[in-house]
Amino acid sequence: MSTEPILLVPKALRNSLGEEGAEALVGLINQANAGGRKFMEEFVSERFEKRLMEETGKLRLELKEETGKLRLEIKEETGKLWIAIAELRAEMHAGFMGIQEQFKDVYKEIAKLHAAISDVHKSISVQTRWMIGTTIAAVFPIYLALFKLVFAVK
Template sequence: MAILTVPKVLREKLGDEGVEALIALLNEAAHHERNNLLGILEERFERRVTEEGKRLDNRIAEEVAKLDRRITEEVAKLDRRITEEVAKLDRRITEEVSRLEVTLSERYASLVRWMFIFWAGQIGVIVALFALLR
Protein backbone atom coordinates (compact mmCIF):
# COMPACT_ATOMS: atom_id res chain seq x y z
CA MET A 1 0.00 0.00 0.00
CA ALA A 2 1.29 3.44 -0.92
CA ILE A 3 2.17 5.93 1.79
CA LEU A 4 0.20 9.14 1.53
CA THR A 5 1.80 12.44 2.43
CA VAL A 6 -0.61 15.21 3.24
CA PRO A 7 0.50 18.66 2.10
CA LYS A 8 1.33 21.15 4.87
CA VAL A 9 -1.47 23.53 3.86
CA LEU A 10 -4.09 20.82 4.17
CA ARG A 11 -2.62 19.61 7.46
CA GLU A 12 -2.84 23.13 8.92
CA LYS A 13 -6.47 23.53 7.83
CA LEU A 14 -7.68 20.07 8.95
CA GLY A 15 -5.52 19.52 11.96
CA ASP A 16 -3.94 16.23 13.00
CA GLU A 17 -7.24 14.47 13.68
CA GLY A 18 -8.72 15.68 10.39
CA VAL A 19 -5.65 14.49 8.48
CA GLU A 20 -5.84 11.08 10.17
CA ALA A 21 -9.57 10.88 9.36
CA LEU A 22 -8.90 11.93 5.74
CA ILE A 23 -6.18 9.30 5.37
CA ALA A 24 -8.45 6.65 6.91
CA LEU A 25 -11.25 7.70 4.51
CA LEU A 26 -8.92 7.56 1.51
CA ASN A 27 -7.56 4.17 2.61
CA GLU A 28 -11.09 2.85 3.08
CA ALA A 29 -12.14 4.20 -0.34
CA ALA A 30 -9.07 2.63 -1.96
CA HIS A 31 -9.79 -0.64 -0.18
CA HIS A 32 -13.44 -0.51 -1.30
CA GLU A 33 -12.42 0.26 -4.90
CA ARG A 34 -9.89 -2.57 -4.85
CA ASN A 35 -12.59 -4.96 -3.63
CA ASN A 36 -15.00 -3.71 -6.32
CA LEU A 37 -12.33 -4.13 -8.98
CA LEU A 38 -11.53 -7.62 -7.72
CA GLY A 39 -15.24 -8.49 -7.78
CA ILE A 40 -15.62 -7.22 -11.35
CA LEU A 41 -12.49 -9.07 -12.46
CA GLU A 42 -13.67 -12.21 -10.70
CA GLU A 43 -17.06 -12.03 -12.48
CA ARG A 44 -15.35 -11.53 -15.84
CA PHE A 45 -13.00 -14.41 -15.16
CA GLU A 46 -15.86 -16.69 -14.12
CA ARG A 47 -17.82 -15.73 -17.24
CA ARG A 48 -14.82 -16.42 -19.47
CA VAL A 49 -14.12 -19.72 -17.74
CA THR A 50 -17.79 -20.68 -18.18
CA GLU A 51 -17.75 -19.68 -21.85
CA GLU A 52 -14.52 -21.58 -22.47
CA GLY A 53 -15.93 -24.59 -20.62
CA LYS A 54 -19.04 -24.55 -22.82
CA ARG A 55 -16.94 -24.13 -25.93
CA LEU A 56 -14.72 -27.01 -24.84
CA ASP A 57 -17.76 -29.18 -24.07
CA ASN A 58 -19.16 -28.45 -27.54
CA ARG A 59 -15.86 -29.27 -29.19
CA ILE A 60 -15.54 -32.50 -27.23
CA ALA A 61 -19.11 -33.44 -28.20
CA GLU A 62 -18.31 -32.77 -31.87
CA GLU A 63 -15.13 -34.86 -31.72
CA VAL A 64 -16.95 -37.68 -29.96
CA ALA A 65 -19.64 -37.58 -32.65
CA LYS A 66 -16.97 -37.69 -35.38
CA LEU A 67 -15.25 -40.63 -33.70
CA ASP A 68 -18.58 -42.40 -33.26
CA ARG A 69 -19.37 -41.99 -36.96
CA ARG A 70 -15.91 -43.18 -37.93
CA ILE A 71 -16.12 -46.22 -35.66
CA THR A 72 -19.57 -47.03 -37.06
CA GLU A 73 -18.22 -46.82 -40.61
CA GLU A 74 -15.24 -49.04 -39.78
CA VAL A 75 -17.46 -51.60 -38.06
CA ALA A 76 -19.73 -51.64 -41.12
CA LYS A 77 -16.69 -52.18 -43.37
CA LEU A 78 -15.49 -55.03 -41.16
CA ASP A 79 -18.96 -56.58 -41.13
CA ARG A 80 -19.07 -56.49 -44.94
CA ARG A 81 -15.61 -57.97 -45.20
CA ILE A 82 -16.40 -60.73 -42.72
CA THR A 83 -19.62 -61.50 -44.61
CA GLU A 84 -17.69 -61.71 -47.89
CA GLU A 85 -15.04 -63.97 -46.39
CA VAL A 86 -17.66 -66.23 -44.81
CA ALA A 87 -19.43 -66.48 -48.19
CA LYS A 88 -16.13 -67.38 -49.90
CA LEU A 89 -15.39 -69.99 -47.25
CA ASP A 90 -18.90 -71.42 -47.54
CA ARG A 91 -18.55 -71.71 -51.34
CA ARG A 92 -15.17 -73.39 -50.98
CA ILE A 93 -16.46 -75.85 -48.40
CA THR A 94 -19.45 -76.64 -50.64
CA GLU A 95 -17.14 -77.22 -53.61
CA GLU A 96 -14.85 -79.48 -51.58
CA VAL A 97 -17.76 -81.48 -50.18
CA SER A 98 -19.15 -81.93 -53.71
CA ARG A 99 -15.75 -83.05 -54.95
CA LEU A 100 -15.45 -85.53 -52.08
CA GLU A 101 -18.94 -86.87 -52.77
CA VAL A 102 -18.02 -87.42 -56.44
CA THR A 103 -14.79 -89.16 -55.43
CA LEU A 104 -16.62 -91.38 -52.93
CA SER A 105 -19.26 -92.26 -55.54
CA GLU A 106 -16.57 -93.22 -58.03
CA ARG A 107 -14.81 -95.37 -55.43
CA TYR A 108 -18.07 -97.03 -54.41
CA ALA A 109 -18.95 -97.80 -58.05
CA SER A 110 -15.50 -99.28 -58.59
CA LEU A 111 -15.83 -101.35 -55.43
CA VAL A 112 -19.27 -102.67 -56.45
CA ARG A 113 -17.94 -103.54 -59.90
CA TRP A 114 -15.04 -105.55 -58.41
CA MET A 115 -17.39 -107.21 -55.94
CA PHE A 116 -19.69 -108.24 -58.81
CA ILE A 117 -16.74 -109.66 -60.73
CA PHE A 118 -15.63 -111.58 -57.60
CA TRP A 119 -19.18 -112.95 -57.02
CA ALA A 120 -19.50 -113.95 -60.65
CA GLY A 121 -16.16 -115.75 -60.39
CA GLN A 122 -17.22 -117.48 -57.18
CA ILE A 123 -20.52 -118.58 -58.69
CA GLY A 124 -18.61 -119.94 -61.69
CA VAL A 125 -16.25 -121.89 -59.41
CA ILE A 126 -19.14 -123.30 -57.34
CA VAL A 127 -21.07 -124.34 -60.47
CA ALA A 128 -17.90 -125.99 -61.85
CA LEU A 129 -17.40 -127.87 -58.57
CA PHE A 130 -21.01 -129.11 -58.59
CA ALA A 131 -20.66 -130.20 -62.20
CA LEU A 132 -17.41 -131.95 -61.45
CA LEU A 133 -18.76 -133.74 -58.40
CA ARG A 134 -21.85 -135.09 -60.11
Protein backbone atom coordinates (compact mmCIF):
# COMPACT_ATOMS: atom_id res chain seq x y z
CA MET A 1 0.00 0.00 0.00
CA SER A 2 1.14 3.47 -0.81
CA THR A 3 1.67 6.11 1.86
CA GLU A 4 1.15 8.96 -0.57
CA PRO A 5 -2.03 10.99 -0.02
CA ILE A 6 -4.79 10.80 -2.57
CA LEU A 7 -4.40 13.94 -4.73
CA LEU A 8 -7.10 13.58 -7.36
CA VAL A 9 -10.72 14.04 -6.52
CA PRO A 10 -13.04 13.65 -9.49
CA LYS A 11 -14.38 16.98 -10.88
CA ALA A 12 -18.07 16.12 -10.26
CA LEU A 13 -17.30 15.34 -6.60
CA ARG A 14 -15.12 18.42 -6.27
CA ASN A 15 -17.98 20.57 -7.66
CA SER A 16 -20.48 19.02 -5.24
CA LEU A 17 -18.26 19.29 -2.16
CA GLY A 18 -16.43 22.43 -2.98
CA GLU A 19 -12.70 22.95 -2.62
CA GLU A 20 -12.66 22.72 1.18
CA GLY A 21 -14.93 19.71 1.18
CA ALA A 22 -12.75 17.92 -1.38
CA GLU A 23 -9.65 18.61 0.70
CA ALA A 24 -11.45 17.39 3.84
CA LEU A 25 -12.52 14.24 1.99
CA VAL A 26 -8.92 13.63 0.87
CA GLY A 27 -7.74 14.14 4.47
CA LEU A 28 -10.41 11.73 5.76
CA ILE A 29 -9.48 9.08 3.20
CA ASN A 30 -5.77 9.51 4.01
CA GLN A 31 -6.51 9.19 7.75
CA ALA A 32 -8.62 6.10 7.17
CA ASN A 33 -5.89 4.67 4.96
CA ALA A 34 -3.19 5.38 7.57
CA GLY A 35 -5.35 3.94 10.37
CA GLY A 36 -6.11 0.83 8.31
CA ARG A 37 -2.44 0.43 7.48
CA LYS A 38 -1.46 0.76 11.17
CA PHE A 39 -4.16 -1.71 12.21
CA MET A 40 -3.05 -4.14 9.50
CA GLU A 41 0.63 -3.87 10.50
CA GLU A 42 -0.22 -4.47 14.17
CA PHE A 43 -2.54 -7.34 13.29
CA VAL A 44 0.03 -9.00 11.02
CA SER A 45 2.78 -8.38 13.59
CA GLU A 46 0.69 -9.93 16.37
CA ARG A 47 -0.16 -12.95 14.22
CA PHE A 48 3.50 -13.33 13.28
CA GLU A 49 4.59 -13.14 16.93
CA LYS A 50 1.87 -15.62 17.95
CA ARG A 51 2.88 -18.01 15.17
CA LEU A 52 6.54 -17.56 16.04
CA MET A 53 5.82 -18.37 19.70
CA GLU A 54 3.81 -21.47 18.70
CA GLU A 55 6.54 -22.74 16.39
CA THR A 56 9.27 -21.95 18.93
CA GLY A 57 7.30 -23.86 21.58
CA LYS A 58 6.92 -26.84 19.24
CA LEU A 59 10.60 -26.70 18.43
CA ARG A 60 11.53 -26.56 22.11
CA LEU A 61 9.27 -29.50 22.89
CA GLU A 62 10.70 -31.50 20.00
CA LEU A 63 14.23 -30.60 21.06
CA LYS A 64 13.47 -31.67 24.64
CA GLU A 65 12.04 -35.00 23.45
CA GLU A 66 15.00 -35.67 21.15
CA THR A 67 17.45 -34.70 23.88
CA GLY A 68 15.74 -37.14 26.23
CA LYS A 69 15.95 -39.90 23.63
CA LEU A 70 19.62 -39.16 23.04
CA ARG A 71 20.36 -39.24 26.76
CA LEU A 72 18.63 -42.60 27.06
CA GLU A 73 20.56 -43.96 24.08
CA ILE A 74 23.81 -42.66 25.53
CA LYS A 75 23.04 -44.33 28.87
CA GLU A 76 22.27 -47.61 27.12
CA GLU A 77 25.42 -47.47 24.99
CA THR A 78 27.52 -46.48 28.00
CA GLY A 79 26.12 -49.45 29.91
CA LYS A 80 27.00 -51.75 27.03
CA LEU A 81 30.46 -50.24 26.89
CA TRP A 82 31.06 -50.85 30.62
CA ILE A 83 29.89 -54.45 30.22
CA ALA A 84 32.29 -54.93 27.30
CA ILE A 85 35.12 -53.38 29.34
CA ALA A 86 34.36 -55.72 32.26
CA GLU A 87 34.35 -58.73 29.93
CA LEU A 88 37.63 -57.62 28.40
CA ARG A 89 39.16 -57.18 31.86
CA ALA A 90 38.03 -60.68 32.82
CA GLU A 91 39.56 -62.11 29.63
CA MET A 92 42.79 -60.22 30.24
CA HIS A 93 42.91 -61.40 33.87
CA ALA A 94 42.40 -65.01 32.76
CA GLY A 95 45.12 -64.56 30.13
CA PHE A 96 47.51 -63.09 32.68
CA MET A 97 46.79 -65.98 35.04
CA GLY A 98 47.70 -68.39 32.23
CA ILE A 99 50.90 -66.47 31.55
CA GLN A 100 51.76 -66.55 35.27
CA GLU A 101 51.29 -70.33 35.28
CA GLN A 102 53.57 -70.61 32.27
CA PHE A 103 56.18 -68.46 34.03
CA LYS A 104 55.96 -70.75 37.07
CA ASP A 105 56.67 -73.71 34.79
CA VAL A 106 59.57 -71.81 33.21
CA TYR A 107 60.97 -70.93 36.65
CA LYS A 108 60.73 -74.60 37.66
CA GLU A 109 62.62 -75.60 34.52
CA ILE A 110 65.24 -72.92 35.18
CA ALA A 111 65.62 -74.20 38.74
CA LYS A 112 66.07 -77.75 37.40
CA LEU A 113 68.65 -76.52 34.88
CA HIS A 114 70.44 -74.58 37.60
CA ALA A 115 70.55 -77.68 39.79
CA ALA A 116 71.80 -79.76 36.85
CA ILE A 117 74.48 -77.16 36.03
CA SER A 118 75.48 -77.11 39.69
CA ASP A 119 75.75 -80.91 39.68
CA VAL A 120 77.85 -80.79 36.47
CA HIS A 121 80.06 -78.10 38.05
CA LYS A 122 80.55 -80.26 41.16
CA SER A 123 81.28 -83.29 38.98
CA ILE A 124 83.85 -81.33 36.91
CA SER A 125 85.41 -79.99 40.10
CA VAL A 126 85.73 -83.48 41.57
CA GLN A 127 87.09 -84.87 38.29
CA THR A 128 89.58 -82.00 38.03
CA ARG A 129 90.85 -82.71 41.58
CA TRP A 130 91.21 -86.36 40.74
CA MET A 131 93.05 -85.57 37.52
CA ILE A 132 95.43 -83.16 39.29
CA GLY A 133 95.95 -85.65 42.09
CA THR A 134 96.57 -88.49 39.67
CA THR A 135 98.93 -86.36 37.60
CA ILE A 136 100.90 -85.32 40.68
CA ALA A 137 100.98 -88.92 41.89
CA ALA A 138 102.19 -90.07 38.48
CA VAL A 139 104.82 -87.35 38.07
CA PHE A 140 106.03 -87.21 41.69
CA PRO A 141 108.16 -90.38 41.50
CA ILE A 142 109.86 -89.04 38.37
CA TYR A 143 110.69 -85.72 40.07
CA LEU A 144 111.83 -87.57 43.17
CA ALA A 145 114.16 -89.72 41.11
CA LEU A 146 115.50 -86.65 39.30
CA PHE A 147 116.00 -84.89 42.61
CA LYS A 148 117.96 -87.81 43.97
CA LEU A 149 120.07 -87.93 40.84
CA VAL A 150 120.79 -84.23 40.85
CA PHE A 151 121.65 -83.98 44.54
CA ALA A 152 123.24 -87.42 44.87
CA VAL A 153 125.85 -86.70 42.19
CA LYS A 154 127.39 -83.88 44.01
